[in-house]
Amino acid sequence: MVNQSQTSASAKLFNWLSIILLVYLVLVAVGTVSGGFKLASGGSEGAKEIFAFATNPVVALLLGALATALVQSSSTVTSVIVGLVAGGLPISIAIPMVMGANIGTTITNTLVSIGHIRSKEEFKRAFAASTVHDFFNLLAVVIFLPLEIMFGILEKFASSLAHVFVGDADLSLKSYNFIKPLVKPAVNVVKDAVSFLDSTAAGVSMVVIGIMMILFAVTYLGKLLKKALVGKAKELLHSAIGRGPLVGIGSGAVVTVMVQSSSTTTSLMIPLAGSGVFTTRQIYPFTLGANIGTTITALLAATSITGAAAEVALTIALVHVMFNVFAVTLIYGMPLLREIPLQLAEKIADIGSRNKPAALAYVLGSFFVFPGLIMLAVR
Template identity: 25%
Template sequence: MNIEYISSLFEFAGGIGMFLYGMNTMADGMQRSAGGKMKKLLGYLTSNRLLAIIVGAVITAIIQSSGATTVMVVGFVNAGLMTLVQAVGVIMGANIGTTITAWIVSLGQLGDAAKVMNPSFYAPFLIGIGAFVILFSKKDKVKNAGEIIVGIGLLFEGLTFMSSSIAPYTDAPIFSQAFQIVGSNPFLGILIGIIVTAVLQSSSASVGILQTLALNGVVTTNAAIYITLGQNIGSCVTALISSAGTTRTAKRAACMHILFNIAGALLFGTVGFILFSIYPALAAHNITSVEISVFHTFFNITCTLVMFPFANLLVKISGLIVRENEKQDDFAELEAKDAVAAEIARHFDSRLLGQPSVAVETAKNEVIAMGNLALDNIKYAAEATQKNDQTMVDKVYEIEHKVDLYEKYLTDFLIKVNNLSITQEQHLLVKNLFHAIIDIERVSDHAENIAELAKYKIEHQIIFSEKGTQELNQLWDKVVHCFEEAVKARGTGSRQAIQNVLRIEDEVDDLEEELRNKHIERLSAGLCIPSNGVVFLDILSNLERMSDHANNIVDCIQEENTAK
């Protein structure tokens, strides 16, 4: 082996490295630019499978990997945020969305006549511009755009390196013999596609490498078809690995992905074998990069159209393959001790951390869910106090347990999210979500304090006067409204909701002071029993503190709005 062969080998290895790194960089930039939009897209899902397919295709086009999309789906199913009916549609759409990378790669085959239109012509310039933007820009959004530009440039530069390193050897017999063997043996072609994609963890990347070989005219049609079919099956490996240690339902989601792709490979593999047997000239034809893109897209769209009516059958078959098992998931031991804890823990599936923007949006949504629980606790505490209802007291204790669990799991999850590759804007949001968790938990604690006072009222048969009850109810209404608006503001960033909280909090402070003074006057006049008065004043104090915590929450949201 002379120095030229070694040099070509190094050049090919460097080309693959640049191509893979460029694709990863481009996808990371797109994910950060998309922000929480991917999570919101998934939020639009209903039982409408067609909509789920569209959403799956769009998300995969953004993150450039059907495997990554399916990992997200497994995480959402495991967390109970998505049903299997929704998941099967997203999985079908993911296979369509992944074809976008093949089309990006095939842009490089425009020929010397249109060199000025060839993306590889601009690749060095794109890398330079993108690097300049990343180094000198201070805005996260602009830096993300720079990453996307650098990624695209590196992707095409890597393709150029791979292509140029192979070009001198395209006439070598080894290439024609290798693809002749692969083309004549469908199982071998599919196996190669599976192995390469499993190693690279990306069907988009393996298709790109196949297209690079096709650019040099060494890939036969039959070999390309079989390898592409195997690449689709290989893309399932990431999701299968990810499903280890998940719930039975999440395992079924991963199982549906591989069933769908195997069914497509069997269908097209059989048709291809018959067709190539009848038309051997077509089988031996040297396929182009563009033709691979056409087949890749046609294959995935056709598979989706054919399998669409049988989606429910896929769900059923996955249930037969993945059977119920008492110790099937990591939460089994936890569920035996505390079913509520196991249910909440699933909301924070570690697979969601694979997509930082989705993880941030998930954390935000879970904080809102925690806030709504605390809001329910305020209402239950009010009813327990007003009606001396022990059932409502017990309900407050039950919700408080859930809120404490949310605090524990959300805090752990946010620590992990904060260490991910997220923007400064998202770091600020995560920091403020930490503060929101503390305030929400304290509100629930105050509700529990009031429930304890309600329990004391029940045990000592304390009844407030009609006047005192009316005054207390007036304050209750304001506090409930105040915290309700705070949770709304945390979810939407609404400036109107923020202003409502600030206004109501002032009203609560004034009313609490007024009611306290009136009650002290009644105590001084002997119109109220002292033991009753102590309970009344303690309830006032806890209510006023609740509105203070609502105010803290919106103060953080104002900081975020100012930073935008």
């Protein structure tokens, strides 16, 4: 028994040390993406052409959605976006990308719902519970993207708040920033490894390496956090059911911060909806809380950026937070708007339960085919 206890304690310690190491790797990766984009952009105009196709906000939105659907992680995509903004990507283009990441991340729980496809009633309940997240995020984009294009509300608000933290010397947190000395040596190792290339090629290589590092780190960070915390996360979700929407939203946010994955939070609920334990209406607030909780990764990524780019990096991270908070406040706070995602989800679930190929077509078409075709059409 003593040996088993010691083994268990050692496994837990190793698990948490691995989590710390992966968080550090995320910070290094974001710094690498930022440094690489700066190097490539400074060395040649050719590097800027990598993102020239995203000058249209609609294309940027679809690019964010498609990229997130492909890697099944909004945390990965938003961390990359933070690094690119720090490297010079315009915030006006990055904002639609972040909104697109919100749309793309919902594919995971929709795929989980397809696991119930053998039972018509189970599938109907599970598909409704998963697609309510899709329709909420789509409605949020329909409302906030035009407002952002016309008035720049999110950018102005986030920029003002970011300036408070990193703008003025007297108010700045820069002097307390211990991240840079920890991250810089590792970023320099990557930079030195590609230094034999010309500046453009070296910069692009750093961006690619950084993206791969983020993908690796976020994927395994999620797995380790699930192993460490998913039991507690389930308990929290179960205990919060029936205590009102505010508790549901708060619990969804907390669980997502715990496991670093909105997909995990929402996917935990889908089998329970499919089996009839909870209704779509009960699960709805948790999915909104997951949207808010997932923004912690971009904020974490922004801490690795220092110097002149620190403010813009924090700005795009705060845009992600505010977009989700404002969307939840407006849409869920207004009964008329609140019902739209529920009604659309129940309608598509009814169609999908009676016509299974239509449900599969919805998943493939919404997340891959339609965004890809639109991107090609508007280029």
